[in-house]
Amino acid sequence: MEISQRIQKMGEPALLKYYSMVNTVQKKGKKVYFLNIGQPDIPTPVGFLECLNCFDEKVLAYQAPEGIRPLREAACGYYRRLGLDYTIEDLFVTNGGSEALLFTFIGICNPGDEILTAEPLYSIYKEMAAATNVTLVGFKTYAEDGFALPDSAVIEAAITEKTRAILMTNPGNPTGKVFTQQEITVLKELALKHDLYLISDEVYREFIYDDQVYLSPSQQPDLEQNFILIDSISKRYSACGARIGFIISKNKRLMKQLKKLCQMRLSVSTIDQIGAVSLFALEQNFFDEILAEYAHRREIVYQALQEIPGLICKEPKGAFYFMAKLPIRDASHFIEWMITDFDYLGETVLLSPANDFYLNPADGADEVRIAYVLKERDMLAAMEILKQGLSAYGLTFPESRK
Amino acid sequence: MEISQRIQKMGEPALLKYYSMVNTVQKKGKKVYFLNIGQPDIPTPVGFLECLNCFDEKVLAYQAPEGIRPLREAACGYYRRLGLDYTIEDLFVTNGGSEALLFTFIGICNPGDEILTAEPLYSIYKEMAAATNVTLVGFKTYAEDGFALPDSAVIEAAITEKTRAILMTNPGNPTGKVFTQQEITVLKELALKHDLYLISDEVYREFIYDDQVYLSPSQQPDLEQNFILIDSISKRYSACGARIGFIISKNKRLMKQLKKLCQMRLSVSTIDQIGAVSLFALEQNFFDEILAEYAHRREIVYQALQEIPGLICKEPKGAFYFMAKLPIRDASHFIEWMITDFDYLGETVLLSPANDFYLNPADGADEVRIAYVLKERDMLAAMEILKQGLSAYGLTFPESRK
Numbered sequence: 001m002e003i004s005q006r007i008q009k010m011g012e013p014a015l016l017k018y019y020s021m022v023n024t025v026q027k028k029g030k031k032v033y034f035l036n037i038g039q040p041d042i043p044t045p046v047g048f049l050e051c052l053n054c055f056d057e058k059v060l061a062y063q064a065p066e067g068i069r070p071l072r073e074a075a076c077g078y079y080r081r082l083g084l085d086y087t088i089e090d091l092f093v094t095n096g097g098s099e100a101l102l103f104t105f106i107g108i109c110n111p112g113d114e115i116l117t118a119e120p121l122y123s124i125y126k127e128m129a130a131a132t133n134v135t136l137v138g139f140k141t142y143a144e145d146g147f148a149l150p151d152s153a154v155i156e157a158a159i160t161e162k163t164r165a166i167l168m169t170n171p172g173n174p175t176g177k178v179f180t181q182q183e184i185t186v187l188k189e190l191a192l193k194h195d196l197y198l199i200s201d202e203v204y205r206e207f208i209y210d211d212q213v214y215l216s217p218s219q220q221p222d223l224e225q226n227f228i229l230i231d232s233i234s235k236r237y238s239a240c241g242a243r244i245g246f247i248i249s250k251n252k253r254l255m256k257q258l259k260k261l262c263q264m265r266l267s268v269s270t271i272d273q274i275g276a277v278s279l280f281a282l283e284q285n286f287f288d289e290i291l292a293e294y295a296h297r298r299e300i301v302y303q304a305l306q307e308i309p310g311l312i313c314k315e316p317k318g319a320f321y322f323m324a325k326l327p328i329r330d331a332s333h334f335i336e337w338m339i340t341d342f343d344y345l346g347e348t349v350l351l352s353p354a355n356d357f358y359l360n361p362a363d364g365a366d367e368v369r370i371a372y373v374l375k376e377r378d379m380l381a382a383m384e385i386l387k388q389g390l391s392a393y394g395l396t397f398p399e400s401r402k
Numbered sequence: 403m404e405i406s407q408r409i410q411k412m413g414e415p416a417l418l419k420y421y422s423m424v425n426t427v428q429k430k431g432k433k434v435y436f437l438n439i440g441q442p443d444i445p446t447p448v449g450f451l452e453c454l455n456c457f458d459e460k461v462l463a464y465q466a467p468e469g470i471r472p473l474r475e476a477a478c479g480y481y482r483r484l485g486l487d488y489t490i491e492d493l494f495v496t497n498g499g500s501e502a503l504l505f506t507f508i509g510i511c512n513p514g515d516e517i518l519t520a521e522p523l524y525s526i527y528k529e530m531a532a533a534t535n536v537t538l539v540g541f542k543t544y545a546e547d548g549f550a551l552p553d554s555a556v557i558e559a560a561i562t563e564k565t566r567a568i569l570m571t572n573p574g575n576p577t578g579k580v581f582t583q584q585e586i587t588v589l590k591e592l593a594l595k596h597d598l599y600l601i602s603d604e605v606y607r608e609f610i611y612d613d614q615v616y617l618s619p620s621q622q623p624d625l626e627q628n629f630i631l632i633d634s635i636s637k638r639y640s641a642c643g644a645r646i647g648f649i650i651s652k653n654k655r656l657m658k659q660l661k662k663l664c665q666m667r668l669s670v671s672t673i674d675q676i677g678a679v680s681l682f683a684l685e686q687n688f689f690d691e692i693l694a695e696y697a698h699r700r701e702i703v704y705q706a707l708q709e710i711p712g713l714i715c716k717e718p719k720g721a722f723y724f725m726a727k728l729p730i731r732d733a734s735h736f737i738e739w740m741i742t743d744f745d746y747l748g749e750t751v752l753l754s755p756a757n758d759f760y761l762n763p764a765d766g767a768d769e770v771r772i773a774y775v776l777k778e779r780d781m782l783a784a785m786e787i788l789k790q791g792l793s794a795y796g797l798t799f800p801e802s803r804k
Contacts, residue, residue: 060643241462241672270643
């Protein structure tokens with residue numbers, strides 16, 4: 001029997017490759033700090049589980065394919081507080097932001113169609129595209145200038161007759177990039193001019209630092225028909241294990257079609273939907289506290305990273321990741337070596353190799369992504385381990401030094 | 403902007419078309435018996451919700467993409483009790499049986515590839531195929547002979563160089579068909595001869611009546627590499643709202659690839675997985691009681707259906723649906739009329755039009771599917787309403803009578 005070409009084209013996240021190695025060394029007593037994934041350590045608001053105790057139906061039944069009404073209403077309330085005017089007809093509940101993306105790819109692209117996006121990119125976009133026979137086309141952005149969008153003409157040059165959408169991640173993962181009004185305008189005008197969708201993945205919306213403000217194509221009324229918003233409660237409410245996301249658009253013709261995909265998989269988890277209702281009732285001070293915590297982590301990690309000889313990085317403006325250029329040639333090898341061969345006082349650290357975040361795996365070979373998802377003490381310990389590890393690695397593999 | 407051809411090819415389940423009509427009449431006080439969907443009224447075992455109270459983590463985190471180990475182990479224990487030797491490496495947890503099917507379609511088919519299946523079929527297979535650019539090819543089976551498989555030669559004639567798999571539903575939805583050893587052997591030999599996968603969707607495994615026994619290709623060791631089992635807790639444990647399914651195969655090469663699809667959507671609901679562990683611990687007497695209840699419902703519905711003039715049906719051998727041929731030409735119109743124009747003592751009934759269960763929508767125009775998912779009193783009331791409704795419809799639309 002054959003295995004499909006499309007699934008064979010999908011990549012296996014580096015994450016998984018390392019996990020068996022990590023398990024082995026953990027069993028031998030080595031402590032590992034996981035800075036490789038965006039799994040926050042912030043407690044999930046207790047309302048989520050308390051809500052479940054309110055469930056008093058005898059039968060755990062299918063819910064409406066588009067999501068339960070109380071959750072859709074609660075989400076609309078949240079968007080209203082952000083100044084966004086969405087009604088329940090504009091949004092469907094999905095199995096996490098992942099399913100919202102999958103539905104978008106299936107709903108707007110035929111096999112062979114293209115979606116344009118900035119690199120570095122969230123690695124799972126690549127797998128999503130392969131699974132749905134969509135071709136992702138990238139335009140590069142660079143740490144040196146804060147991952148600013150290139151000139152409109154550069155992006156436009158990548159648009160072909162097969163392009164269906166531009167996909168932006170705001171704030172960016174892994175870049176921490178926060179889009180400016182000018183950049184949003186550039187993408188909006190390209191979308192309108194070339195009759196494309198503009199998809200904005202905003203699952204890190206609340207994680208914006210310094211004097212940056214949240215700006216989104218969802219604030220542009222003239223883009224309404226072209227705009228698709230991807231959202232998720234995972235990061236915002238530290239509820240990654242509740243698979244609750246949203247696909248949102250005011251394009252009624254599109255939503256009518258996307259509803260069929262909701263119907264195809266019948267329902268999203270009843271219990272997760274009920275739990276999620278409570279989360280949207282949380283006030284702004286919930287986010288303020290979390291943002292203060294992440295802003296602090298960002299500061300201390302940035303200070304620590306600057307003390308590592310030869311490591312280059314800029315302070316991210318959003319999300320909770322650093323992209324860092326290491327003073328060595330092969331970050332993947334270094335990450336593996338840190339797990340299998342290195343420890344500092346019995347501890348080590350797991351990072352993400354950044355080549356996962358590029359379409360061409362040769363790109364980003366000397367870069368890593370560092371998720372600052374642990375508390376201060378752990379982050380500081382992890383940074384010291386990274387510093388010691390880079391030093392020891394340089395001595396062990398002098399030919400790998402840059 | 404364009405909307406993809408593949409999503410436009412998807413159908414909208416008739417179910418949804420009727421729901422807005424149903425809402426309207428319910429608001430006016432009409433009571434509606436829902437016999438249109440397989441949503442059992444059996445209470446979900448209390449262990450599911452009790453289990454949730456055991457959740458004592460502070461963070462509702464992502465779980466392993468392939469599912470939590472306790473759930474995979476519990477599922478293996480359940481299969482062992484059925485005499486099936488699966489280990490946790492052979493199975494991944496999915497967002498319901500729906501996602502298991504979606505992953506199968508993506509994993510074994512490129513766009514344009516074909517999957518062969520018996521008609522009538524579970525209508526969502528059609529939508530799943532459209533969404534993934536797979537072509538479903540049907541061979542007919544008929545109520546008259548209990549939906550028996552046609553001769554091997556008839557099925558074989560439908561195999562082309564694009565065929566990747568034969569998909570069977572055992573027991574069948576909407577047919578209630580339970581596969582015999584001989585039929586399984588026919589499909590197995592075709593799969594082996596033509597190097598195809600055999601996919602068996604067995605979500606109704608416990609709903610087998612009379613002297614029929616559960617038989618499955620999973621009991622055929624020589625088919626191991628070709629076999630994919632689709633499963634779900636939804637019907638078995640009356641837990642449709644917990645989105646927990648399984649994709650199962652001993653083909654390690656295939657599973658290694660399918661794992662990428664699990665990784666692509668990160669995780670299945672943590673809470674639903676924890677709740678589901680408790681369900682697999684239930685003993686056989688749990689199923690015995692439920693089966694006795696459904697067997698009883700089947701009997702009383704069958705008796706009632708036989709008293710309806712001109713209605714033709716056979717007693718199903720499995721699952722919980724009757725396929726019935728009505729004495730009128732247009733079942734869809736009748737179903738709609740029953741909602742909008744008819745009531746019997748203030749009550750009416752919602753059925754599924756059977757044309758949803760055929761690849762050619764002209765097929766099954768005079769047939770309906772009746773789900774016997776309500777308790778005796780309600781089923782009897784619904785059958786009386788159906789009888790009165792058919793009589794009144796025949797008088798109102800004499801030209802529609804056969």
